[in-house]
Amino acid sequence: MNGAYGPGWIARILSIGTALYLVLPILIVLPVSMTDQRFLSLPHYGLSLAHYGTVLTSPEWLGSIWQSAQIALAATVLAVLTGTAFAVAAWRLDHRLTRLLMALMLLPLIVPSIVYAIGLYRYFRWWDLLDRFAGVVIAHGVTGIPYVVITVSASLAAFDPRLEQAARGMGASLSQVLRWVILPRIMPGIVSGAIFAFIHSWDELVMVLFIASRDVFTLPRRIWDGINENLDPAMAAVAVLLVGLTILLLLLDIVVRKRSDG
Amino acid sequence: MWRRDAGWWVLLLPAFALLTVFYIAPILQVLAISFTDPEPGIGNYERILTNLSVQRALLTTLRICVITTAIALVLGYALAYAITLASERGRRWWLFCVLVPLWISVLVRAFAWVTLLRRQGLVNQTLIETGIIAEPLPLVWNEFGIIVGMVHFMVPYAVLPMLASMREIDPRLLAAARGLGASRLTVFRRVFLPLSLPGLIAAGVLVFIFSLGFYVTPAILGGGKTLMVAEWISLQILDLIRWGLGTMMATLLVVSILVTLAVFSRVVDLRRLFGSGAR
Numbered sequence: 001m002n003g004a005y006g007p008g009w010i011a012r013i014l015s016i017g018t019a020l021y022l023v024l025p026i027l028i029v030l031p032v033s034m035t036d037q038r039f040l041s042l043p044h045y046g047l048s049l050a051h052y053g054t055v056l057t058s059p060e061w062l063g064s065i066w067q068s069a070q071i072a073l074a075a076t077v078l079a080v081l082t083g084t085a086f087a088v089a090a091w092r093l094d095h096r097l098t099r100l101l102m103a104l105m106l107l108p109l110i111v112p113s114i115v116y117a118i119g120l121y122r123y124f125r126w127w128d129l130l131d132r133f134a135g136v137v138i139a140h141g142v143t144g145i146p147y148v149v150i151t152v153s154a155s156l157a158a159f160d161p162r163l164e165q166a167a168r169g170m171g172a173s174l175s176q177v178l179r180w181v182i183l184p185r186i187m188p189g190i191v192s193g194a195i196f197a198f199i200h201s202w203d204e205l206v207m208v209l210f211i212a213s214r215d216v217f218t219l220p221r222r223i224w225d226g227i228n229e230n231l232d233p234a235m236a237a238v239a240v241l242l243v244g245l246t247i248l249l250l251l252l253d254i255v256v257r258k259r260s261d262g
Numbered sequence: 263m264w265r266r267d268a269g270w271w272v273l274l275l276p277a278f279a280l281l282t283v284f285y286i287a288p289i290l291q292v293l294a295i296s297f298t299d300p301e302p303g304i305g306n307y308e309r310i311l312t313n314l315s316v317q318r319a320l321l322t323t324l325r326i327c328v329i330t331t332a333i334a335l336v337l338g339y340a341l342a343y344a345i346t347l348a349s350e351r352g353r354r355w356w357l358f359c360v361l362v363p364l365w366i367s368v369l370v371r372a373f374a375w376v377t378l379l380r381r382q383g384l385v386n387q388t389l390i391e392t393g394i395i396a397e398p399l400p401l402v403w404n405e406f407g408i409i410v411g412m413v414h415f416m417v418p419y420a421v422l423p424m425l426a427s428m429r430e431i432d433p434r435l436l437a438a439a440r441g442l443g444a445s446r447l448t449v450f451r452r453v454f455l456p457l458s459l460p461g462l463i464a465a466g467v468l469v470f471i472f473s474l475g476f477y478v479t480p481a482i483l484g485g486g487k488t489l490m491v492a493e494w495i496s497l498q499i500l501d502l503i504r505w506g507l508g509t510m511m512a513t514l515l516v517v518s519i520l521v522t523l524a525v526f527s528r529v530v531d532l533r534r535l536f537g538s539g540a541r
Contacts, residue, residue: 005347005433005436005437005440005449006347007343007344008450011343011344012344014336014337014340015340015341015343015344015356016344017337018337019341019356019359019360021337021414021417022359022360022363022417023362023363025375025378025414026362026363026366026370026371028377028384029370029373029374029377032377032384040377040382041384042384078280081276082276082280083277085273085277086274086276086277086278088273089270089271089274092267092270093270093274098274101274101278104281104286105277105281107281107285107286108285110471110519110520110523111289111475111516112474112475112476112477112492112516112519113475114475114477114492114495114496114512115289115475115495115515115516116285116289118495118496118499118508118509118512119291119292119512120288121499122288122291122292122295122505123287123288123291124288138280138284141280142280142284142285143285145277145280145281174269174270199365202367203367203369205368205477205478206477206478209496210496210499220367220369223367223370223373224369227369227372227373227376227482228482231376231377231380235373236373236377239367239370239373239374242367243366243367246362246365246366246367247362249365250361250362250365
């Protein structure tokens with residue numbers, strides 16, 4: 001690091017402090033989840049996995065986890081299929097209209113979900129989609145599209161459009177070009193988009209609060225009720241399981257990117 | 263030409279149809295209700311000037327958003343600065359500290375803060391056991407708790423755009439300025455800060471508009487006593503069944519966000535922001 005410019009001590013202290021502020025509070029749920037007490041606290045006499053047992057044998061928690069997983073998978077498929085097709089077509093056409101549509105596609109990232117949620121609450125009653133699996137899948141799928149559009153567009157940015165023109169020029173049909181020329185190149189972008197669309201649905205609470213009530217009771221909804229009603233260590237165990245899953249998915253994303261770079 | 267491209271235009275359709283029917287339409291409906299319920303006209307909007315509850319929600323939201331944005335910018339700037347100047351290996355660790363919180367469930371994070379900050383929480387317990395305080399401090403279920411949780415949520419969103427613009431600064435400029443005799447503070451003030459300004463503004467806009475409509479964290483850490491706009495809207499719709507007022511506030515929220523974005527659209531490239539967020 002000869003002659004290189006490093007941060008001064010104020011920046012050093014402030015940045016390390018901020019990093020700790022970001023990470024430590026999340027880590028605290030790990031010891032709390034292994035407490036030997038029956039209330040939310042640090043372990044007193046020893047570590048216990050009893051609260052994980054409570055969660056993993058409770059039909060309510062398991063039911064919600066299963067339902068959330070199904071909804072997130074279905075919403076991801078919906079977002080990936082439509083979002084990828086859109087991103088590829090918008091990239092290929094590169095028309096004024098497609099650029100406008102692209103901005104429209106990003107709306108769900110900007111408009112607060114509370115606004116969309118109250119809109120859906122009325123709208124879905126009319127479509128008879130309230131408290132239905134399909135209703136939540138549609139809501140999560142539509143709002144997941146921007147994540148896919150962004151990651152796929154990013155992976156297309158490095159792609160030479162002449163390859164596609166060459167393939168077309170040599171007589172390949174649209175579907176052949178898509179399958180053999182474009183898709184293999186943008187696969188990492190699609191996988192990233194899918195991961196983010198999945199996490200988006202898996203964590204989504206605000207819409208679910210409005211458009212689902214009894215039959216559809218996702219994991220975030222159950223956690224929400226738990227935080228508002230009974231704060232017990234089982235909640236911490238759920239939190240740890242969720243953090244673990246998120247980190248796993250992010251590592252998967254890193255692996256996919258590494259492989260595509262190398 | 264159009265004929266040849268027809269297949270591509272068809273590929274745009276599914277996403278476009280889905281968005282129009284199941285996203286744009288319900289939101290336009292919210293807009294429409296705000297002008298028609300309980301009676302046609304702008305009666306709901308007149309409440310902004312007359313209704314105390316509306317005004318209190320707006321003021322609380324604005325105050326919390328401004329404070330949150332300011333703190334998140336300072337902390338995020340320090341973090342982005344350290345990441346920019348770090349070595350290749352150090353950078354990976356720093357980024358990990360920023361990206362993991364970004365993707366961890368907002369509910370889990372709010373829950374962790376409740377565990378730490380409530381009356382019998384870990385912070386109060388530790389402070390009492392070490393004899394620093396005698397009575398537990400009110401750290402949560404008030405504005406303080408909301409801000410702690412919101413800043414925690416927003417710092418990663420502040421870091422990413424600032425990082426993108428700081429990485430374009432040539433590090434040799436800084437070394438050169440030092441070599442020419444500038445003090446550390448001067449280098450920062452005259453060289454680094456001006457060059458990173460676009461990123462700082464972009465981060466400020468992003469954090470501010472995200473804070474405006476934030477629901478989950480303020481609802482949990484505010485404990486129902488400090489109402490921000492999003493929770494206020496939900497209260498109107500779910501508990502008080504006052505659709506006119508609720509949708510009016512929702513419309514106001516969307517309009518303020520879109521106006522803020524339009525004003526700053528020159529410095530904020532949303533696609534790039536979120537693109538780097540996913541990376």
